[in-house]
Amino acid sequence: MTRLTARFLALPILLVCAAAPRAAAQDTTHAIDQGGVRVGIGYQPGVRPGLVVLPTAGVDSARAMVHRDLDFSDRFEMVPLPASPPGSQGGSDAVNYGLYKTMQAEFGVELTPATGGVTVRLHDISAGRVRNQQTFALPAPTDPSYRLEVHRISDEVARWATGTMGVAATRILFVSNGRIYMMDSDGEAITPLTAAGQTSLSPTWSPDGQRFAFTLLVGGRGGIWVQPLAGGSPTQVTGTNTGLNITPAFSPDGRLLAYAHSDESGTDVYVANVADRCCAQRLTVGRYADNLSPTFSPDGRRIAFVSTRAGPPQIYAMAADGTDQELLAPFDYGATGASNGPEWSPDGANVVFHREVDRSPQLFLVDVAGRRVRQLTSSGRNEDPTWAPDGRHILFISDRSGLRQLWVIDVETGRVRQLRTPGAARLPAWSRRLGRTAVAP
Amino acid sequence: MRATPTLLVLALAGLAAACGGKPKPEQPAPEPTPAATPAPAAAPDADSIARAREDSIRAAQAAGAERINAVKADLAAMINFDYxxxxIRQADQATLDRKAAILAANPNVKVQISGHADERGSDEYNLALGNRRAGAAKRYLENKGIDASRMDVVSYGEERPLNTGHDEAAYAQNRRDEFQVTAGGDSLVAPQ
Structure with a gap:
């Protein structure tokens, strides 16, 4: 923790404009190499409240998970416990507020066993009192729904302290060796969802978290399939049984599925009505050009996508019915590298994508209102970004450690951390906050 | 390719010579000179005639097989692309022209063209790029008079690298179109 804190203090504040990509890359490289971290938004160290997870007995696994979730939320300065922690049991009366106050902790989180679950208290350290308290039902740690329930506790504690719900109770889909896996937001509980020995690509969540869509590549052709997470066989999306169909994306209401269909005349964006299983409609007409990777705005009115209409692939947007097509992320013709993998942010304000800088992909944001482009990474190859539902964390693939692995950047603090994954991971998709009906892995 | 007809002629000549066990009336009777009468030694026995015949048939078959193999190799020859x-690169036009000639001479032959990309660039975009590369070869051949229905286009993106290295030499090999005969490959003839 102290190491991380020191890195935050050393973080420079960087703003990169699309107008001068080369100069920008040079300006930022030095800063990146120092800490391996990029910031696009001004962050002032010390603004985050200090939080200590109090030492209590009896709920070790839940306590460890909550500690990590709150750390990963990037909303707190996690205060490490002293070497010989005070009173490891007892009620809130026993909390040594004075000690934690000297350690700069503003909040103390206490978990104690309760019948059929755990009682959680959020202590206001400076006021010396319990600010929130609730008993949560928890299944046994061996129960498949246990981890998600603990993650929900973490998200609720974050809401008590900051007013904003955390994103621990989410899951991530990704591809490794042609197989689609699901895991918890903390990188644990990795579960395969598709068969081994196939080439499954581009998993994407349905908004309700109950299904996912993906491309199954067979013999150089591919259909788009929707698979329920509760089990049962996948069904092929109507209209995707010929040619190559790639890059699926659900509309926010889950009724439509946009995707790209390739045939010998090029690649175009289509939208199918998966609710009624009918009516694939073509949205782009790019004769011999490629239009792919659609992503809906959160209000469902617009679709950002990749197009090669002007040469190298760049990021465009259109109305959800295919009209009003326009360039979204400005670029310098002949100078700016290929741009791909767009995903619209949950608040609708930004689209994240990757763009090649010196033939190495880097994460960029374009703000939809002002059309300003901002570079987020420059250490190694960084690609295939996907938003957390809080709109501040972005999961992406990076080879900065030598292997293609999953990493998370918090665009507000600039903190970058790795998620443990087996093999070469790629094409990740971060779910929305999962409801109680979410399927256990 | 160009050497093949010569080989064939030689083979046929050999075949004719081996079968030449008949009298040669145009040849004058040998002079009664002892030194010039090698007739008994030169006269081939039945075994060697048969052996020579088999050898020449084999040679002719080998020449034919070699010619067909050359046709197959031309049909299967890959073409490569810039990043x-x-x-279609200038250097690959001759490769495609040979394919067009073969396809014209073999109207029953159908091919599948698969486009591939190197591992750089976006994984998903590379599927579309591979599709475009396969489509470019198909259009080139169409413009040379080959019916579109005889050519099928697929894309593997970066999913099937030919060379699993991570340098420019490997990437250059992996940016390619492959051509696979899917029908009519058993009775190929060489183009005129």
């Missing part, structure tokens, strides 16, 4: 490009 993030789907334009």
């Amino acid at each position: 993030d490009q789907a334009v």
Whole structure:
């Protein structure tokens, strides 16, 4: 923790404009190499409240998970416990507020066993009192729904302290060796969802978290399939049984599925009505050009996508019915590298994508209102970004450690951390906050 | 290719010579000179005639097989692309022209053209790029008079690298179109 804190203090504040990509890359490289971290938004160290997870007995696994979730939320300065922690049991009366106050902790989180679950208290350290308290039902740690329930506790504690719900109770889909896996937001509980020995690509969540869509590549052709997470066989999306169909994306209401269909005349964006299983409609007409990777705005009115209409692939947007097509992320013709993998942010304000800088992909944001482009990474190859539902964390693939692995950047603090994954991971998709009906892995 | 007809002629000549066990009336009777009468030694026995015949048939078959193999190799020859490009390179036009001639001479032959990309660039975009590369070869052959229905286009993106290295030499090999005969490959003839 102290190491991380020191890195935050050393973080420079960087703003990169699309107008001068080369100069920008040079300006930022030095800063990146120092800490391996990029910031696009001004962050002032010390603004985050200090939080200590109090030492209590009896709920070790839940306590460890909550500690990590709150750390990963990037909303707190996690205060490490002293070497010989005070009173490891007892009620809130026993909390040594004075000690934690000297350690700069503003909040103390206490978990104690309760019948059929755990009682959680959020202590206001400076006021010396319990600010929130609730008993949560928890299944046994061996129960498949246990981890998600603990993650929900973490998200609720974050809401008590900051007013904003955390994103621990989410899951991530990704591809490794042609197989689609699901895991918890903390990188644990990795579960395969598709068969081994196939080439499954581009998993994407349905908004309700109950299904996912993906491309199954067979013999150089591919259909788009929707698979329920509760089990049962996948069904092929109507209209995707010929040619190559790639890059699926659900509309926010889950009724439509946009995707790209390739045939010998090029690649175009289509939208199918998966609710009624009918009516694939073509949205782009790019004769011999490629239009792919659609992503809906959160209000469902617009679709950002990749197009090669002007040469190298760049990021465009259109109305959800295919009209009003326009360039979204400005670029310098002949100078700016290929741009791909767009995903619209949950608040609708930004689209994240990757763009090649010196033939190495880097994460960029374009703000939809002002059309300003901002570079987020420059250490190694960084690609295939996907938003957390809080709109501040972005999961992406990076080879900065030598292997293609999953990493998370918090665009507000600039903190970058790795998620443990087996093999070469790629094409990740971060779910929305999962409801109680979410399927256990 | 160009050497093949010569080989064939030689083989046929050999075949004719081996079968030449008949009298040669145009030849004058040998002079009664002892030194010039090698007739008994030169006269081939039945075994060697048969052996020579088999040898020459084999040679003719080998020449034919070699010619067909050359046709197959021309049909299967890959073409390569520049980074993030789907334009047929000047150097590959001759390769495609040979394919066009073979396809014209073999109207029952159908091919599948698969486009591939190197591992750089976006995984998903590379599927579209591979599709565009395969489509570019198909259009080139169409413009040379080959019916579109005889050519099928697929894309593997970066999913099937030919060379699993991570350098420019490997990437250059992996940016390619492959051509696979899917029908009519058993009775190929060489183009005129």
